[in-house]
Amino acid sequence: MRVLKAVVAALWLGLCTLPADAAAREDAENAVLLGWYDLVLELVRHTATYSPPVASRAFAYVGVVAHEVQAGGDPALVSLAGQLNGLAALPARDPALPYDDAVALEAALARAMGDFFGNTGPSGQRAMAAVHKGLATAAAEGLDAAMAERSRAWGEAVADHVYQWSLTDGGAVIENMGFPLTYTPGSGPDDWVPTNTQALQQAPLLPGWGENRPFAMPVGVPCKAPPYPAFATGPGTGFYEAAQEVYETSKVLTDEQKAIARFWSDDPMLSPTPPGHWVAIVLQIARRDGLSADRTAEALAVVGVAVADAFIGCWSEKFRHNLIRPVTYIRRHIDPKWEPLLITPPFPEYPSGHSVQSGAAEVALTRLFGEGFAFDDATHEDDGLPVRHFGSFREAAEEAAVSRLFGGIHFPFGNRGGLVQGRCIGDWAARLKTRS
Amino acid sequence: MKALAALLMLPSAALAEPGVPVYVPEDVGISTAYAGEYYYMVGGGVAAFDCSGDRFPDLVFAGGEGPVGVYVNRSEVGGALAFDKVQSGAEIDRVQGVWPIDIDSDGGLDLVLLRLGEDVVLRGLGDCRFERANEAWGFQGGAEWSTALAAIWERGQGWPTLAVGAYIDQTAEAFPWGSCTENRLYRPAGQGFAPPLPLTPSFCALSMLFTDWDRSGTPSLRIANDREYYKGGQEQLWHLPPDGSPRLFTEAEGWKRLRIWGMGIASADLDWDGYPEYFLTSMADNKLQALREVPDGAAPVPVYDDIALKRGVTAHRPYAGGDIRPSTAWHAEFGDVNNDGRLDLFVVKGNVAKMPDFAEDDPNNLLLQGADGVFVEAGDRAGVASMGVGRGGAVVDLNLDGALDLVATRRWEVPEVWRQAGCGGGHWVQVALHLPGANRNALGAVLEIRHGDAVERREVTLGGGQGGGKAGWLHIGLGDAEAADLRVIWPDGSVGDWLRLAAGGFFDLSPGAAPVSWSPGGSAADCAAGAP
Numbered sequence: 001m002r003v004l005k006a007v008v009a010a011l012w013l014g015l016c017t018l019p020a021d022a023a024a025r026e027d028a029e030n031a032v033l034l035g036w037y038d039l040v041l042e043l044v045r046h047t048a049t050y051s052p053p054v055a056s057r058a059f060a061y062v063g064v065v066a067h068e069v070q071a072g073g074d075p076a077l078v079s080l081a082g083q084l085n086g087l088a089a090l091p092a093r094d095p096a097l098p099y100d101d102a103v104a105l106e107a108a109l110a111r112a113m114g115d116f117f118g119n120t121g122p123s124g125q126r127a128m129a130a131v132h133k134g135l136a137t138a139a140a141e142g143l144d145a146a147m148a149e150r151s152r153a154w155g156e157a158v159a160d161h162v163y164q165w166s167l168t169d170g171g172a173v174i175e176n177m178g179f180p181l182t183y184t185p186g187s188g189p190d191d192w193v194p195t196n197t198q199a200l201q202q203a204p205l206l207p208g209w210g211e212n213r214p215f216a217m218p219v220g221v222p223c224k225a226p227p228y229p230a231f232a233t234g235p236g237t238g239f240y241e242a243a244q245e246v247y248e249t250s251k252v253l254t255d256e257q258k259a260i261a262r263f264w265s266d267d268p269m270l271s272p273t274p275p276g277h278w279v280a281i282v283l284q285i286a287r288r289d290g291l292s293a294d295r296t297a298e299a300l301a302v303v304g305v306a307v308a309d310a311f312i313g314c315w316s317e318k319f320r321h322n323l324i325r326p327v328t329y330i331r332r333h334i335d336p337k338w339e340p341l342l343i344t345p346p347f348p349e350y351p352s353g354h355s356v357q358s359g360a361a362e363v364a365l366t367r368l369f370g371e372g373f374a375f376d377d378a379t380h381e382d383d384g385l386p387v388r389h390f391g392s393f394r395e396a397a398e399e400a401a402v403s404r405l406f407g408g409i410h411f412p413f414g415n416r417g418g419l420v421q422g423r424c425i426g427d428w429a430a431r432l433k434t435r436s
Numbered sequence: 437m438k439a440l441a442a443l444l445m446l447p448s449a450a451l452a453e454p455g456v457p458v459y460v461p462e463d464v465g466i467s468t469a470y471a472g473e474y475y476y477m478v479g480g481g482v483a484a485f486d487c488s489g490d491r492f493p494d495l496v497f498a499g500g501e502g503p504v505g506v507y508v509n510r511s512e513v514g515g516a517l518a519f520d521k522v523q524s525g526a527e528i529d530r531v532q533g534v535w536p537i538d539i540d541s542d543g544g545l546d547l548v549l550l551r552l553g554e555d556v557v558l559r560g561l562g563d564c565r566f567e568r569a570n571e572a573w574g575f576q577g578g579a580e581w582s583t584a585l586a587a588i589w590e591r592g593q594g595w596p597t598l599a600v601g602a603y604i605d606q607t608a609e610a611f612p613w614g615s616c617t618e619n620r621l622y623r624p625a626g627q628g629f630a631p632p633l634p635l636t637p638s639f640c641a642l643s644m645l646f647t648d649w650d651r652s653g654t655p656s657l658r659i660a661n662d663r664e665y666y667k668g669g670q671e672q673l674w675h676l677p678p679d680g681s682p683r684l685f686t687e688a689e690g691w692k693r694l695r696i697w698g699m700g701i702a703s704a705d706l707d708w709d710g711y712p713e714y715f716l717t718s719m720a721d722n723k724l725q726a727l728r729e730v731p732d733g734a735a736p737v738p739v740y741d742d743i744a745l746k747r748g749v750t751a752h753r754p755y756a757g758g759d760i761r762p763s764t765a766w767h768a769e770f771g772d773v774n775n776d777g778r779l780d781l782f783v784v785k786g787n788v789a790k791m792p793d794f795a796e797d798d799p800n801n802l803l804l805q806g807a808d809g810v811f812v813e814a815g816d817r818a819g820v821a822s823m824g825v826g827r828g829g830a831v832v833d834l835n836l837d838g839a840l841d842l843v844a845t846r847r848w849e850v851p852e853v854w855r856q857a858g859c860g861g862g863h864w865v866q867v868a869l870h871l872p873g874a875n876r877n878a879l880g881a882v883l884e885i886r887h888g889d890a891v892e893r894r895e896v897t898l899g900g901g902q903g904g905g906k907a908g909w910l911h912i913g914l915g916d917a918e919a920a921d922l923r924v925i926w927p928d929g930s931v932g933d934w935l936r937l938a939a940g941g942f943f944d945l946s947p948g949a950a951p952v953s954w955s956p957g958g959s960a961a962d963c964a965a966g967a968p
Contacts, residue, residue: 039610042611042613045613046613046664047793048719048720048762048791048793048794049793118792119791119792119793121664121788121789121791122474122477122788122789122790122791123474123604123612123613123664123665126474126609126612127609127610127611127612130609130610131610134610174793175760175761176753176760176761176762177720177762177793181760197742197743197744197745197746198720198721198745198750198752199721199744199745199750199752199753200720200721200750200752200753200762201721202745267695269663270663270695382614382667382668383667383668384667384668385668
């Protein structure tokens with residue numbers, strides 16, 4: 001992983017050139033796609049507004065840009081225009097003239113980075129400029145100048161089209177890192193209340209996110225999370241027993257369970273976030289299997305759409321139920337001094353967001369790569385967390401879900417219900433037609 | 437509990453809304469801005485100490501791309517502030533931070549300059565002149581992007597130990613994240629420094645502080661790290677055994693992982709329980725950490741609760757100017773700016789550089805501690821709600837009238853200096869600690885100050901903050917009290933007698949000797965009487 005990143009970094013910096021012969025343009029496209037996406041995973045981590053829902057939105061749009069550039073030059077691929085809500089036909093290439101896919105892709109992704117990560121800090125801005133300079137120079141090396149310019153302009157036009165579409169989805173403007181400036185928590189015994197002492201987080205994150213326009217899923221969130229046990233505070237009730245399971249589990253966590261909790265913690269600002277974790281998985285598979293650029297872009301678009309719709313659907317349910325977190329319930333009714341392993345995220349419990357989006361990603365990726373598709377996941381290797389192996393996307397999604405129990409931040413039913421909702425949502429992304 | 441009761445038993449006048457000091461911005465002729473772009477987004481501090489020999493604090497500013505600026509204090513007691521820029525030999529560029537310390541214990545303060553490139557130690561020659569001493573003192577300055585410093589005399593040593601924090605790899609243009617370079621620990625080797633030990637893992641330190649957090653008598657090293665750039669990192673606390681290698685406190689010892697944009701550290705015993713609280717600056721919410729209650733007879737474990745929200749010091753968003761985006765905090769420092777006997781908090785704010793997710797108009801905070809321990813914002817009422825792109829700072833009595841003045845450095849612009857008009861609203865004393873031989877300014881000593889039945893402990897440190905530090909007079913606000921009851925625990929552990937020092941005075945304290953009164957002349961005595 002690190003060696004590959006080093007190669008891409010060398011390309012960014014112009015230390016080597018991409019092959020100019022036509023037969024190797026595929027490699028050039030791959031270098032552009034993987035190079036930009038390596039940076040995307042960093043920018044998501046280092047741009048303060050990129051909480052998981054906001055990150056998922058960016059992943060979807062950037063993925064769509066990548067796929068549409070591929071689809072614009074390959075009749076075997078199908079555009080997502082008309083399939084995604086509100087996406088009109090994209091700018092077409094001049095059929096009489098040649099284009100270079102690598103140059104077009106680089107230009108499109110560079111433009112999309114500026115559109116969707118313009119808020120990043122000075123290091124991110126500097127990195128974007130360095131990456132763009134290196135990749136653009138390498139991609140155009142040895143090409144006819146007119147063709148390169150034409151390709152660049154068309155790529156930027158594709159990105160501009162997607163960006164204009166994005167502005168109307170309801171999620172384009174994030175204020176105060178997504179936290180309302182004023183908020184009055186509910187007063188019911190089952191209502192969510194703030195769970196930490198950060199002033200900014202005395203209001204929940206993005207309470208209106210569930211009203212955003214979805215991508216592949218129809219408007220109105222057809223996929224709901226299943227009912228959970230009726231709220232109760234007495235021992236022997238389903239709800240109490242669920243909380244008791246969280247509590248008891250926390251007391252006997254094994255090292256393996258702690259490792260699982262931390263592996264899928266995917267904290268914003270400290271990781272690529274939960275949706276970025278699934279994007280990272282796609283990139284690792286692309287590198288391991290040497291996927292073609294069009295295949296990688298297709299996967300990035302579909303999984304991006306799946307996780308973005310998952311967060312919209314999940315947030316709709318979270319704020320419909322506005323359910324209390326385990327840390328609050330357990331301290332009120334079981335043990336006032338209880339501390340979960342992970343920091344509880346600042347929004348309502350039901351359903352588990354990581355479970356919803358992992359269920360959605362599982363379905364989307366299984367459609368693309370098949371059942372029983374095994375892979376190693378080194379997403380957090382740089383942070384010192386060991387590689388984990390999974391026999392299938394389903395296995396990974398199940399582990400992501402149960403990690404929230406080990407972390408003490410969700411009830412078991414929140415994780416199970418999240419997977420149910422996520423798989424339903426992911427099916428909409430999985431049905432997208434990307435190839436003729 | 438005893439301390440809290442004492443806090444609440446202050447004179448009735450002290451229970452009212454804290455008095456708001458009045459600050460007057462003064463153009464004192466300082467022309468050294470913290471200049472430069474990407475490589476100067478952090479740092480930019482100020483050192484406040486006397487280099488001219490008149491015991492008034494002089495000021496030395498990091499200039500970033502430009503040279504360090506040294507300014508001699510020409511102020512009159514209680515009067516308008518005045519400084520003259522002088523040629524000092526410290527005019528070195530690429531400096532991120534400046535700290536004063538008498539390294540060779542010759543009685544004159546020296547300077548440590550942390551730089552983008554080789555760090556430099558300068559020997560003080562008197563009359564605000566300095567000369568390079570890297571070679572003479574065996575100081576290997578490295579070539580990193582150095583950003584944080586802390587200093588201490590380890591027990592029995594005749595030469596200081598310096599911890600130097602490093603930031604990101606300067607060459608990592610496209611992929612700076614995860615590229616934090618090694619922090620270094622310079623320990624003594626005779627009358628000089630040994631080759632530095634790596635303090636690894638290193639996580640892009642922006643502030644460091646030696647602090648005896650557990651009152652063990654052996655300071656530990658606390659490091660604030662910038663999560664923007666580390667991978668697998670967190671805030672750190674290092675053991676520093678005098679005869680052994682430094683090692684991190686672990687989860688097994690109680691240390692809890694905290695990952696913030698750690699930028700500055702300020703410490704104070706706010707609740708008078710004898711253990712320091714730590715204010716940690718960051719982006720959005722800032723932290724105020726209090727040691728979890730130590731059971732009777734048990735040794736403290738490094739478990740901290742964040743009490744910033746409860747104490748009113750989250751300072752997470754601008755309180756003036758209309759910008760609703762989260763804040764960015766850098767230098768932080770406690771001081772009793774209204775002389776009511778309770779420490780207040782000055783926080784310098786400023787956007788990193790055109791980060792649109794964070795406030796552009798981000799006023800400095802002046803948080804005044806009330807009788808209930810809760811702080812209230814008074815930056816705008818006091819006149820220090822500057823919208824400059826702040827970085828370093830100092831809370832220091834520049835005209836020796838007993839009322840603390842304020843300094844805030846800024847990116848691209850000259851620093852702001854505010855003189856406090858009036859006398860701060862209450863009584864005060866100021867003391868200077870002196871040791872014979874090594875460690876002339878008694879780094880690592882503790883001042884114990886009685887408040888009724890409770891005792892507040894103040895550590896004498898060099899470190900924390902952002903890019904700079906102070907040496908010289910230690911200011912103590914007294915409220916209505918006519919005298920300060922205090923004693924000194926010297927760095928070797930010896931405990932001085934309780935002293936009763938009359939309000940309005942300056943006192944030199946040395947072990948085994950009676951306090952020696954000193955006067956700057958002028959009208960300081962008027963302030964001692966509580967004149968407005």
